[in-house]
Structures are given as structure tokens and as C-alpha cells.
Amino acid sequence: MINVKGFKFSGISCGLKKSKKKDLGLIISSNECISHAVFTKNKVIAAPLIVSKEIIKKNQIQGIIVNSGNANACTGNEGIKNVKSVINQAVKVTGLSKNNFFISSTGLIGEQLDVKKINTKLSKLFKGAKPNKSVDFAEAIRTTDKYIKIESTEIKIGNKTGTLLGIAKGAGMIHPNMATMLCYLITDIKINKSTFKKFIDDAIKNSFNSISVDGDTSTNDTVLGVSNGLAGNQEINQKSKNAKKIYKEIEKIFYNLAKKIVADGEGSTKICKIIVKGTKTEKDSKKIANRISTSLLFKTALFGSDPNWGRIIAAVGSSGVNYVDQTKIDIYINKKILVKNGLGKKISSFFNKAMKKKEIEIIVDIKAGKASSFVLTNDLGHEYVDINSLYRT
Amino acid sequence: MINVKGFKFSGISCGLKKSKKKDLGLIISSNECISHAVFTKNKVIAAPLIVSKEIIKKNQIQGIIVNSGNANACTGNEGIKNVKSVINQAVKVTGLSKNNFFISSTGLIGEQLDVKKINTKLSKLFKGAKPNKSVDFAEAIRTTDKYIKIESTEIKIGNKTGTLLGIAKGAGMIHPNMATMLCYLITDIKINKSTFKKFIDDAIKNSFNSISVDGDTSTNDTVLGVSNGLAGNQEINQKSKNAKKIYKEIEKIFYNLAKKIVADGEGSTKICKIIVKGTKTEKDSKKIANRISTSLLFKTALFGSDPNWGRIIAAVGSSGVNYVDQTKIDIYINKKILVKNGLGKKISSFFNKAMKKKEIEIIVDIKAGKASSFVLTNDLGHEYVDINSLYRT
Numbered sequence: 075m076i077n078v079k080g081f082k083f084s085g086i087s088c089g090l091k092k093s094k095k096k097d098l099g100l101i102i103s104s105n106e107c108i109s110h111a112v113f114t115k116n117k118v119i120a121a122p123l124i125v126s127k128e129i130i131k132k133n134q135i136q137g138i139i140v141n142s143g144n145a146n147a148c149t150g151n152e153g154i155k156n157v158k159s160v161i162n163q164a165v166k167v168t169g170l171s172k173n174n175f176f177i178s179s180t181g182l183i184g185e186q187l188d189v190k191k192i193n194t195k196l197s198k199l200f201k202g203a204k205p206n207k208s209v210d211f212a213e214a215i216r217t218t219d220k221y222i223k224i225e226s227t228e229i230k231i232g233n234k235t236g237t238l239l240g241i242a243k244g245a246g247m248i249h250p251n252m253a254t255m256l257c258y259l260i261t262d263i264k265i266n267k268s269t270f271k272k273f274i275d276d277a278i279k280n281s282f283n284s285i286s287v288d289g290d291t292s293t294n295d296t297v298l299g300v301s302n303g304l305a306g307n308q309e310i311n312q313k314s315k316n317a318k319k320i321y322k323e324i325e326k327i328f329y330n331l332a333k334k335i336v337a338d339g340e341g342s343t344k345i346c347k348i349i350v351k352g353t354k355t356e357k358d359s360k361k362i363a364n365r366i367s368t369s370l371l372f373k374t375a376l377f378g379s380d381p382n383w384g385r386i387i388a389a390v391g392s393s394g395v396n397y398v399d400q401t402k403i404d405i406y407i408n409k410k411i412l413v414k415n416g417l418g419k420k421i422s423s424f425f426n427k428a429m430k431k432k433e434i435e436i437i438v439d440i441k442a443g444k445a446s447s448f449v450l451t452n453d454l455g456h457e458y459v460d461i462n463s464l465y466r467t
Numbered sequence: 468m469i470n471v472k473g474f475k476f477s478g479i480s481c482g483l484k485k486s487k488k489k490d491l492g493l494i495i496s497s498n499e500c501i502s503h504a505v506f507t508k509n510k511v512i513a514a515p516l517i518v519s520k521e522i523i524k525k526n527q528i529q530g531i532i533v534n535s536g537n538a539n540a541c542t543g544n545e546g547i548k549n550v551k552s553v554i555n556q557a558v559k560v561t562g563l564s565k566n567n568f569f570i571s572s573t574g575l576i577g578e579q580l581d582v583k584k585i586n587t588k589l590s591k592l593f594k595g596a597k598p599n600k601s602v603d604f605a606e607a608i609r610t611t612d613k614y615i616k617i618e619s620t621e622i623k624i625g626n627k628t629g630t631l632l633g634i635a636k637g638a639g640m641i642h643p644n645m646a647t648m649l650c651y652l653i654t655d656i657k658i659n660k661s662t663f664k665k666f667i668d669d670a671i672k673n674s675f676n677s678i679s680v681d682g683d684t685s686t687n688d689t690v691l692g693v694s695n696g697l698a699g700n701q702e703i704n705q706k707s708k709n710a711k712k713i714y715k716e717i718e719k720i721f722y723n724l725a726k727k728i729v730a731d732g733e734g735s736t737k738i739c740k741i742i743v744k745g746t747k748t749e750k751d752s753k754k755i756a757n758r759i760s761t762s763l764l765f766k767t768a769l770f771g772s773d774p775n776w777g778r779i780i781a782a783v784g785s786s787g788v789n790y791v792d793q794t795k796i797d798i799y800i801n802k803k804i805l806v807k808n809g810l811g812k813k814i815s816s817f818f819n820k821a822m823k824k825k826e827i828e829i830i831v832d833i834k835a836g837k838a839s840s841f842v843l844t845n846d847l848g849h850e851y852v853d854i855n856s857l858y859r860t
Contacts, residue, residue: 115785116781116784116785117783117784117785117788117789117791117793118780118781118783118784118785118791118793118796118809119784119793145777147777147781148776148777148780148793148806148809148810148811149810150794150808150809150810182777183775183777183778183780183781184776184777184780184806184811185811291785292781292785293777293780293781293784370763370851374851374852374856375856377852377856378856380856382576382577383541383576383577384538384540384541384575384576384577384686385576387511387541387576387577387686388509388511388540388576388685388686390510390511391509391510391511391512391686392508392509392510392511392684392685395510396510398510398511400510400511400512400541401543403511413541413577415543416511416541416543417541417542417543418541418577418578454852455852455856456849456852458763458767458852459767459770459847459848459849459851459852463767463768463770463771463773463848
């Protein structure tokens with residue numbers, strides 16, 4: 075596994091998960107980082123977010139502590155006290171300050187966090203931290219994820235090498251943001267704060283926010299970026315020669331992690347990129363793409379490998395974009411036209427085969443303007459029902 | 468089965484359904500009716516709706532012809548021609564006029580209607596019509612419905628007896644209005660047109676529109692009311708002594724049909740009434756109720772009989788109603804409080820048992836105002852996936 079200068083990782087079991095799998099993770103830098111985080115837009119937010127939102131303002135993050143097995147959401151003042159108790163214990167164990175710690179939680183909502191289990195193991199967690207243990211961290215933050223999600227890359231910046239490492243958790247639920255998505259972007263590239271912020275915000279738009287619906291998010295969703303600047307490069311700003319290249323790599327990491335979240339998708343068997351073009355605004359194309367991607371009739375047709383374009387067109391018509399003209403809609407599956415001006419072509423074996431693939435691309439052209447957008451989605455199968463109806467037990 | 472004066476019903480197989488089950492239905496009155504219809508708000512609308520929308524303006528409906536097996540949606544000019552061809556054939560068979568016929572279709576979207584199959588059997592359809600065959604009609608309009616949906620009542624109006632009969636089809640899909648819902652309200656009560664229109668519009672609001680989401684509708688949704696006035700009562704207007712009673716009975720018929728649609732719900736095992744109160748406006752409470760009712764995590768928890776209130780509260784927070792305060796939310800299951808001011812009580816056996824029932828009532832109190840609203844919803848189980856992934860085949 076790729077190393078990022080000055081960063082160590084750790085992941086252990088502290089007993090929050092009944093399964094005894096890893097449920098407590100740590101990322102720790104040898105020095106304070108510049109940082110930027112984007113949090114859920116849900117009006118109900120979990121205790122660790124309430125606390126971390128305040129701490130990140132100080133811009134002194136050095137350690138990231140994440141537990142799975144319990145979301146510490148809807149837990150009131152006791153929930154907040156519990157987050158602070160973890161931070162206090164981390165301060166005791168490390169000698170660092172309170173403002174150095176960023177806390178996340180993921181798991182069941184509405185039950186108090188058994189904070190003693192975490193605090194008892196914090197010393198072990200910190201002692202076990204090693205530069206090559208990012209996989210342990212990735213495992214510790216899993217909930218219903220079938221596999222860990224890590225993406226990394228190295229970038230030449232002058233005669234220095236910078237490293238970007240992204241670690242995420244989340245299994246592409248139907249309303250993706252109704253279950254927690256966490257992502258940590260770790261880098262040693264020296265970069266100024268406002269540039270780093272802009273890069274993260276922009277890259278989220280074309281990745282994690284393209285698997286989301288109408289801005290809905292869970293109580294715990296968090297994307298955090300931290301840079302300790304130890305690569306030794308000249309500080310990057312938006313005008314730097316390498317700025318664009320670095321941005322593109324961040325976007326790629328986020329996109330690939332988002333794709334992995336969709337593909338992991340609680341029981342999904344395939345992923346589908348829905349591209350909507352020909353709208354008057356990007357917002358409209360996103361609205362239509364979101365409507366299709368959340369149509370359960372579409373998602374079950376996807377599961378059944380059925381090129382049922384009628385369900386696509388019905389979703390388009392109910393998207394709320396009022397200038398849609400049913401006699402102008404074109405639909406392509408894997409680049410081949412299936413619907414022309416609202417009328418379907420013969421469903422040849424090409425389409426039946428295309429729908430059976432693991433990755434499918436559907437283009438919907440409204441032919442009313444020049445804007446476009448996309449959403450990544452997955453199918454809805456039996457495993458989704460199993461996983462989510464039995465999650466608590 | 469209850470009879471409605473002057474109305475006959477028929478239902479036969481014309482071969483549109485491969486299964487050879489009934490797929491062509493007729494309601495015919497001995498005289499022209501006053502009528503009012505409410506159609507889908509989807510921007511993509513099916514050919515029969517395009518035609519019927521024009522015909523109903525003449526207010527001369529006498530016959531209602533409905534086919535299942537094919538929705539005649541996204542079929543362009545040929546689709547419209549096919550509807551007119553059915554009407555022309557009905558005119559030939561009966562000697563009535565073009566403006567006497569209201570046409571509906573339901574089934575697969577995007578394939579041309581095999582209109583010959585219908586036209587060849589129209590004569591048989593009309594000949595078979597009898598006052599006591601409403602069940603045959605109800606069977607003929609089914610698609611994925613597990614059972615027929617009929618509700619009826621008799622009302623004393625002075626020394627006369629008026630009859631109301633409602634027949635619907637639809638299986639409570641997850642986004643209810645993405646699959647077709649049809650409803651026909653038949654009555655012999657003499658009632659003035661504007662009163663009948665108001666009664667139907669108002670009753671829809673608290674029934675079919677309370678199983679819908681955000682006003683989305685399928686390409687074919689239709690609610691049609693017809694009255695032939697043969698009960699012999701003095702014409703009802705909004706000021707009539709019996710007006711309120713008649714309205715209440717219409718609302719009850721629609722509500723019970725809506726409930727049957729939800730309960731039939733493609734694989735659902737239970738129905739849940741979500742009441743949201745304490746909002747500033749009714750629109751806000753509906754918005755929150757809709758969000759909960761479309762949360763797949765909630766619907767799968769319902770299937771698993773899991774009193775997972777965290778998923779309810781997360782849905783509330785993502786509803787877009789911005790004045791929601793997480794520290795004020797109360798949640799009741801079957802009248803017993805489970806969440807008080809955003810904090811969960813112990814999940815006693817009462818709640819575990821309640822969630823196993825066939826009918827569940829959940830109240831969410833936002834405590835920010837005096838408005839309230841409700842939505843009827845169902846759970847999401849394996850059968851939903853089976854039915855909808857294999858619908859075409």
C-alpha cells in the first residue's frame with residue numbers, strides 16, 4: 075500500500091461491532107494539517123459532526139478517529155459529551171491538544187455510544203499506527219460495505235513527489251445519502267488552504283454529489299481533506315503550473331471512490347451511468363438524472379436486465395422539468411439509439427446483451443438546450459432487501 | 468355485487484395479455500352522464516389520455532372502454548390513431564356517437580397497441596354487458612394487482628336510494644405514481660356538474676394523492692367519475708341537505724380503494740399510515756410524510772418489522788423542511804411514544820410487536836406549528852423486486 079509522508083494509520087476492534095470485526099480507526103499525522111471538510115446537509119446531524127464542525131474551524135487537525143458500529147446520531151447532549159470524552163482521552167494518550175482531533179462515527183442511529191469501549195482501546199489504537207496500515211483503517215470504518223475502498227496516486231511536482239490517498243466507506247444505497255458516506259483525502263502535497271478547499275468542493279460535485287439525490291444526506295456524511303505539506307514542494311495555489319493536474323487527480327480519486335460505493339451498493343449487481351443532456355440548465359439535467367436513478371421501477375428493470383425504456387421516459391416526464399417534450403426525447407443504451415423522438419426502436423439482441431453487462435451507460439437527450447449532467451446509480455435486487463431489513467439484528 | 472341504476476359492465480379477454488386473462492373492460496350507461504376526470508401530471512402522457520381529455524370536455528360520456536396489457540404510451544401518432552380506431556369501432560357496434568366514449572389503457576409502455584385484437588372483440592364486449600358484472604370489469608383492468616378493488620355504498624336521499632360504486636386498479640408501488648392507477652366512480656345520484664367535480668377533486672386529495680409522492684404520476688393515471696342521474700333524487704348541489712353525506716361517502720370509497728392499492732402493493736406485507744403533525748403548513752407535513760414514505764431504508768425496516776426510528780428521523784431531516792429541530796421531534800408507533808425530543812426510548816416488546824402488525828400507524832410530531840397531513844405507504848420486500856424485474860417477461 076502506498077505511503078503518504080508523515081501519516082500513520084491504525085485499525086482495531088474495540089467491541090462496538092458484535093461481530094468483533096474492526097470498528098475503530100485512526101489516521102495520524104506527524105504535524106498539524108491544513109484541512110477542509112464538507113458535511114451532510116441533513117437537518118438532523120450526528121454528535122461527532124456537531125463537535126468536528128467547531129474543531130475544523132481552528133485548522134489544526136492532526137488526528138482523525140473514526141468508529142463504526144454506532145453513528146452517535148440522535149443522541150442529544152449525552153452524544154456530544156461522549157465525543158468530547160473520546161477527544162479528552164486522545165489528548166491524554168498523545169499529549170496533543172483538543173483541537174487536533176477530528177471525530178467521525180457511522181452505524182446504527184439513535185443508540186448511545188458505548189464510549190468506554192473506545193476509550194479503553196485508544197492507547198492501543200495509537201500505539202499500533204504505522205505508515206503502511208491504511209487498509210486497517212479502511213476496514214475499521216466499514217459498515218455494510220462488502221469491500222474496502224482505497225484510491226491513491228503519486229504526482230511529480232518539480233523534483234518532488236506528492237501523494238494523494240483517498241479512503242471511503244459507504245454502500246450505494248438507493249437514496250445514496252440516506253446511509254452514511256465517509257471519505258478521507260490524505261495528502262503530503264503542500265497547498266494553500268483556499269485552493270485545497272476549492273479543489274475538494276469542486277471534485278465532490280462530480281463524484282459523491284453525482285451519486286446523491288436532491289441534496290439529501292444522512293445524519294453523518296462527511297468528506298474530509300487534510301494536507302500536512304511534507305512532500306517538500308513549493309506551495310500550490312490556483313495559479314500554480316501543477317494546480318490543474320492535482321485537481322484532476324483529486325477528482326479522479328473521488329470519482330473512483332464514488333463509483334466503488336455505487337458498485338458495492340447493498341446488493342447491487344451492476345452500475346449504470348445516466349447522462350442527461352440537451353436541457354436548458356445543468357440543474358435540470360441533474361434533476362432528470364436523479365429522478366431516473368431513484369425510480370424503483372427503473373432500478374428493478376436494471377436488476378432484471380430489461381431495456382424497459384418506458385420506465386425511463388415516465389421518470390423523465392415526472393421529473394418536474396416542465397419544458398420536456400415527449401416527442402423529442404432520444405435514449406441511447408451503450409451509445410446505440412433505442413428511442414428516437416419518444417418512439418422506441420425494435421429491442422434487438424444488442425440491447426438485451428447491453429443490459430446484462432456490469433457497467434451500463436444510458437444517455438437521455440431532451441433536445442431543448444445545451445446543458446448536461448450525470449448520475450451514477452445501481453440496480454435494486456434481493457440482497458438490498460435482505461441487508462436493510464435485517465441491519466439491526 | 469351491488470347494481471347502479473342504468474349501468475352495465477363487461478370484461479373479457481381479447482388477447483393483449485399473453486396469459487389469456489381478461490384484458491378488456493366496459494362500463495356502459497343507458498343514457499349520457501355528467502362526468503369529471505383527473506389525469507396524470509406527468510409531462511409524458513399516453514395516447515388514450517390525449518384523446519379522452521378532449522372528449523370529456525363535451526360532457527357526454529356514456530361508455531368507458533379500458534384495456535390492460537398495453538399502456539399505449541410513448542406511441543406517437545400511431546397510438547392516437549389506434550385510440551380513435553377503437554372509438555370508431557365502438558360507434559359502429561353501438562350506434563352511439565364518438566363523444567360518448569372514454570378510453571383508458573394500462574400495461575407496458577412503448578409498444579404499439581394491437582388494436583385489431585380489441586376491435587374484433589368489441590361486439591362481444593358490448594353484448595356481454597350486464598348490471599351485475601362489475602367484477603368482470605374490475606378483473607379486466609388489472610395488471611400486477613393481486614386482487615380486484617371495488618367499493619360501493621347506498622345512500623338514502625329523501626325517499627330515493629342513490630348508489631356509489633368505485634372500481635380501481637393499481638398496486639401500491641414505491642413511488643406510487645410511477646405505475647398506473649385507474650379509478651372509475653359510477654353513480655346514479657343526480658348531482659350538478661360543478662358539485663360533482665368539487666367532490667371528486669377534494670376526495671382525491673385525501674385518498675389517491677395521499678399515496679402519491681411530490682405530485683409524480685405515471686403516463687396513464689386517471690380518475691373518472693360519471694353520474695347518469697337515474698336514482699330519481701332531486702339534483703344535488705353544494706347546498707343540498709345531503710351534499711356533505713354524499714361527499715363523505717365518495718371520500719370513503721376513494722380512501723378505501725387507495726388503501727387497497729397500497730396494501731396490494733407489489734409484494735408488500737403491511738401498510739403504514741404516516742401522520743406528520745406540528746408543521747407550519749400542510750404542504751410541509753405532506754413533504755415530510757412523503758420523504759419518510761419513499762425512504763427505502765424505512766420501507767425495508769418496515770418489511771423487517773424493525774422499529775428503526777433513526778431512519779425515520781434521518782428522513783425527516785432530509786425532507787427540505789428547514790425549520791425542523793432535531794431536539795423537538797416526537798415519534799409515536801401505534802399511539803405509544805418511542806422518541807421524545809429526538810431521543811429514543813427503550814425499544815420494548817410493545818414496539819417490536821407493533822411493527823409486526825398488518826397495519827401500523829406512525830405519528831411524527833415536529834412541534835413547530837399546527838398543520839398536519841398523512842401518507843399511506845407499504846413495505847419493500849422481495850416480491851416487489853421479483854414482480855418488477857420480471858414484469859416484461
